[in-house]
Amino acid sequence: MTTLSDFQAEALTGQPxxxxxxxxxxxxxxxxxxxxxxxxxxxxxxxxxxxFQDGGLVVLGFPSDSFNQEHDSADEIAEVCQQNYGVTFPMMAKVAVNGSDAHPVFQWLKEEKKGMLGGAIKWNFTKFLVGRDGRVIERFAPTTTPDQLRDDVERALAT
Structure with missing residues (x-):
């Protein structure tokens, strides 16, 4: 059975x-x-x-230009995330989330929780909650705010 642990990515800084x-x-x-x-x-x-990070939560941001709304360079992406929003959670390198060139982790996530559009990512800020066992618990729409995820995150952390 495939889990999140089976994948690799590249950090925004270029490290594997x-x-x-x-x-x-x-x-x-x-x-x-x-x-x-x-x-x-x-x-x-x-x-x-x-x-929630001390309780075991990690947020992984995967910048994507699949909807033509992302900067070209990693430096520009990092600047917006860190300077404008104070992001300290891990940010990965820019990836595609749909189509044949979609990053393997997104191919897997979409297959696990198809959602609308037959699995395709509808828009930026689609969210996937993965449990401690590495399996996908739930998929959330782009318009679902982080605050609306609080109860789901707490439940996942409690198991």
Missing amino acids: VDLADYAGKVVLVVNTASQCGLTPQFEGLEQLYRE
Whole structure:
């Protein structure tokens, strides 16, 4: 059975990241964009991360230009995330979330929780909550705010 631990990614800084490093944690995977109307969600995601990281929550941001709302360079992405929203949670390198070139982690996430559109990511800030066992618990719409995830995160952390 495939779990989040079976994947690798690249950090925004260019270093390889083995997602097995997050085994035993509750992980919120989010496809982000720094030029989107939903970009202020970074603030709420950071708040969730700071509040629950000691209990085992990790937020993983995966910038994506799949909807033409992300900067070209990693430096520009980092600047928006850190300077405008104080993001300290791990940010990965820019990836595609739909189509044949979608990052393998998003291919897997979409297969696990198809959601609307037959699995395709509808928009930036689609969120996937992954349990401590590495399996997908739930998929949340882009418009679901980080604060609305609080109860689900607390339940996942309690198991």
